[in-house]
Amino acid sequence: xxxxxxxxxxxxxxxxxxxxxxxxxxxxxxxxxxxxxxxAEGLAAVTVRRLAAELDARPMSVYSYARITSxxxxxxxxxxxxxxxxxxxxxxxxxxxxxxxxxxxxRQVLLxxxxxxxxxxxxxxxxxxxxxxxxxxxxxxxxxxxxxxxRLAIYVAVQSYVVGQAMFTLDEEASTxxxxxxxxxxxxxxxxxxxxxxxxxxxxxxxxxxxxxFFRRGLDWLLRGIAASIEPPAG
Amino acid sequence: xxxxxxxxxxxxxxxxxxxxxxxxxxxxxxxxxxxxxxxAEGLAAVTVRRLAAELDARPMSVYSYARITSxxxxxxxxxxxxxxxxxxxxxxxxxxxxxxxxxxxxRQVLLxxxxxxxxxxxxxxxxxxxxxxxxxxxxxxxxxxxxxxxRLAIYVAVQSYVVGQAMFTLDEEASTxxxxxxxxxxxxxxxxxxxxxxxxxxxxxxxxxxxxxFFRRGLDWLLRGIAASIEPPAG
DNA sequence: ACCTGAACACCGTTCAAGT
DNA sequence: ACCTGAACACCGTTCAAGT
Numbered sequence: 001x002x003x004x005x006x007x008x009x010x011x012x013x014x015x016x017x018x019x020x021x022x023x024x025x026x027x028x029x030x031x032x033x034x035x036x037x038x039x040a041e042g043l044a045a046v047t048v049r050r051l052a053a054e055l056d057a058r059p060m061s062v063y064s065y066a067r068i069t070s071x072x073x074x075x076x077x078x079x080x081x082x083x084x085x086x087x088x089x090x091x092x093x094x095x096x097x098x099x100x101x102x103x104x105x106x107r108q109v110l111l112x113x114x115x116x117x118x119x120x121x122x123x124x125x126x127x128x129x130x131x132x133x134x135x136x137x138x139x140x141x142x143x144x145x146x147x148x149x150x151r152l153a154i155y156v157a158v159q160s161y162v163v164g165q166a167m168f169t170l171d172e173e174a175s176t177x178x179x180x181x182x183x184x185x186x187x188x189x190x191x192x193x194x195x196x197x198x199x200x201x202x203x204x205x206x207x208x209x210x211x212x213x214f215f216r217r218g219l220d221w222l223l224r225g226i227a228a229s230i231e232p233p234a235g
Numbered sequence: 236x237x238x239x240x241x242x243x244x245x246x247x248x249x250x251x252x253x254x255x256x257x258x259x260x261x262x263x264x265x266x267x268x269x270x271x272x273x274x275a276e277g278l279a280a281v282t283v284r285r286l287a288a289e290l291d292a293r294p295m296s297v298y299s300y301a302r303i304t305s306x307x308x309x310x311x312x313x314x315x316x317x318x319x320x321x322x323x324x325x326x327x328x329x330x331x332x333x334x335x336x337x338x339x340x341x342r343q344v345l346l347x348x349x350x351x352x353x354x355x356x357x358x359x360x361x362x363x364x365x366x367x368x369x370x371x372x373x374x375x376x377x378x379x380x381x382x383x384x385x386r387l388a389i390y391v392a393v394q395s396y397v398v399g400q401a402m403f404t405l406d407e408e409a410s411t412x413x414x415x416x417x418x419x420x421x422x423x424x425x426x427x428x429x430x431x432x433x434x435x436x437x438x439x440x441x442x443x444x445x446x447x448x449f450f451r452r453g454l455d456w457l458l459r460g461i462a463a464s465i466e467p468p469a470g
Numbered sequence: 471a472c473c474t475g476a477a478c479a480c481c482g483t484t485c486a487a488g489t
Numbered sequence: 490a491c492c493t494g495a496a497c498a499c500c501g502t503t504c505a506a507g508t
Contacts, residue, residue: 138431157453164395196373218392225460
């Protein structure tokens with residue numbers, strides 16, 4: 001692992017001398033290397049030294065070639081890169097379907113990149129792709145004749161729900177029944193002081209499909225409430 | 236800073252010898268010391284060594300006296316401690332008012348302890364106070380004759396919105412107009428490619444009151460949608 | 471048994487020295 | 490000017506030695 005060449009099957013002299021660099025290190029390569037590490041092992045595994053080793057470079061070269069002045073800026077780039085995945089190629093004409101599609105797509109991306117949620121709290125969506133994403137959200141409700149502030153309020157409400165809900169799903173996926181805290185929880189509930197929690201089926205399904213159904217239920221509530229406030233009850 | 240006694244104003248011999256320890260170090264004291272640090276300087280400022288210095292102890296004593304085996308467990312304790320602040324002394328009888336009160340209270344606590352949002356993504360609410368908080372949430376909709384799963388869905392939906400919305404508020408409060416990313420953003424929008432974002436008033440109020448109004452709007456949408464699904468339209 | 475000092479294996483980043 | 494090795498000032502945690 002610490003030997004970038006691996007176990008040499010031939011004498012040194014037979015191996016071609018290392019090329020200066022197969023492809024010059026670029027910002028894109030650095031970001032593309034960091035994202036899978038964060039996906040698979042969490043944000044904490046993304047260290048400058050680890051990236052350098054992975055890219056067969058020296059730690060400080062990561063800063064030089066990615067043109068970043070701190071690790072935080074690398075995180076900014078990672079957040080914006082993933083924001084691009086949230087963009088829909090096309091927006092359904094109906095505002096409700098448009099918001100629903102955006103929310104579902106966003107959720108899928110968040111479940112693929114759990115660290116995004118951790119970062120977005122401190123790294124606002126001000127990069128190029130994050131800006132495009134926000135523009136697309138406002139576009140979704142563009143045909144309703146609402147004032148800009150109201151459109152922003154709708155975007156923030158839906159996005160808040162999606163991000164918060166993704167956190168819950170990730171939480172539940174991460175906490176195995178064997179975790180100590182889960183056992184403690186069960187003992188607490190068995191005390192009888194938590195009748196509502198006790199009423200929950202301990203064997204309720206926690207499949208991805210079940211989580212998605214749960215998510216859609218809340219999303220429908222929110223969209224229905226928005227609809228009720230912008231479309232005065234007909235009849 | 237590294238000298239726990241400060242600049243001595245008297246010769247050593249005049250100063251009373253250090254008491255063994257004013258009060259024995261306990262878990263509660265450690266957690267109570269950690270929370271204000273996180274509130275004021277962020278989670279990253281909470282280090283074992285910093286805590287030890289603050290409490291006039293050695294780093295490893297923090298582990299011993301708080302009975303924790305890792306820093307993560309300290310974070311677990313911090314999350315649960317703050318969860319207690321979210322509990323309402325009394326629940327309004329009307330389910331909608333109950334959910335609204337919980338949401339507003341929760342939001343106030345989150346704005347006081349911004350790091351809670353960062354942690355809750357990986358530290359599920361399985362401690363004693365977190366469990367009480369979840370029980371209270373389920374209790375809020377206990378008088379409607381809903382099945383347990385539906386009550387859980389309502390709790391998760393409201394809580395998701397509250398947590399996600401708090402992140403947005405904290406984001407906006409944190410990003411000063413002088414931040415480089417904000418300037419970049421303005422230039423992007425000036426390009427004309429983002430008509431919806433361009434339509435937003437750049438001088439719109441960003442006071443805490445304005446944020447709260449924004450929050451309440453989305454909360455009302457969500458509650459209205461929930462109401463519509465459990466109370467079939469009368470008339 | 472409980473507590474703790476020194477040491478270990480890491481971090482991100484500074485900075486002076488290279489090219 | 491751009492790049493980088495060594496060094497600095499930190500981390501969380503292990504572990505052996507104390508009481």
